[in-house]
Amino acid sequence: DAKTTQPPSMDCAEGRAANLPCNHSTISGNEYVYWYRQIHSQGPQYIIHGLKNNETNEMASLIITEDRKSSTLILPHATLRDTAVYYCIAKEGLNDMRFGAGTRLTVKP
Amino acid sequence: DGGITQSPKYLFRKEGQNVTLSCEQNLNHDAMYWYRQDPGQGLRLIYYSQIVNDFQKGDIAEGYSVSREKKESFPLTVTSAQKNPTAFYLCASSIGRAAEGTGLNQPQHFGDGTRLSIL
Numbered sequence: 001d002a003k004t005t006q007p008p009s010m011d012c013a014e015g016r017a018a019n020l021p022c023n024h025s026t027i028s029g030n031e032y033v034y035w036y037r038q039i040h041s042q043g044p045q046y047i048i049h050g051l052k053n054n055e056t057n058e059m060a061s062l063i064i065t066e067d068r069k070s071s072t073l074i075l076p077h078a079t080l081r082d083t084a085v086y087y088c089i090a091k092e093g094l095n096d097m098r099f100g101a102g103t104r105l106t107v108k109p
Numbered sequence: 110d111g112g113i114t115q116s117p118k119y120l121f122r123k124e125g126q127n128v129t130l131s132c133e134q135n136l137n138h139d140a141m142y143w144y145r146q147d148p149g150q151g152l153r154l155i156y157y158s159q160i161v162n163d164f165q166k167g168d169i170a171e172g173y174s175v176s177r178e179k180k181e182s183f184p185l186t187v188t189s190a191q192k193n194p195t196a197f198y199l200c201a202s203s204i205g206r207a208a209e210g211t212g213l214n215q216p217q218h219f220g221d222g223t224r225l226s227i228l
Binding site: 043087096097102 | 115140144151157159197214216218221222224
């Protein structure tokens with residue numbers, strides 16, 4: 001599975017959109033991009049995933065570049081409860097999830 | 110509600126003891142996974158099972174054992190051979206091989222973890 005690179009930390013003002021980038025320049029054609037988040041002392045929470053089209057659900061939007069070498073997770077109106085570590089993972093099929101260090105997002109009032 | 114239940118939430122072990130962590134899911138998922146997380150780090154795969162009565166070692170299986178006698182259950186035993194067992198243990202499940210096409214890329218869903226400490 002492709003390696004992903006994320007900034008170690010980001011801040012966002014409450015009520016603003018949080019845009020979390022992820023680089024996956026070696027992603028293969030069959031690998032999906034998954035986003036999870038983890039709040040301290042809890043299990044990772046699935047957010048969204050996609051292959052090449054942009055995806056949106058009730059939690060977030062996922063924007064994948066046309067060349068699929070990077071993606072952005074968008075939380076449209078961040079709240080204090082969105083403060084967490086966000087993980088971007090590239091994975092194909094039944095391979096296991098490879099969690100890196102992620103991005104620590106802090107939403108500030 | 111469907112989900113993954115891990116118990117207990119906190120567990121303490123004395124030196125030389127084996128302990129078993131429970132993981133139960135009612136999502137009708139075929140695949141189940143055990144991960145370990147150390148402070149400030151990502152998850153590392155211990156064992157996984159794609160189907161009942163079958164399981165494979167992950168990256169850090171030494172000192173651990175599992176069983177998969179029922180579809181819903183995937184208990185993890187931390188043996189006395191595991192020299193540094195203090196960690197946060199996470200269980201996950203996914204649809205697995207029963208799915209076809211894009212179903213193979215369905216996400217894993219996680220429990221809330223068990224925090225194991227050595228007394």
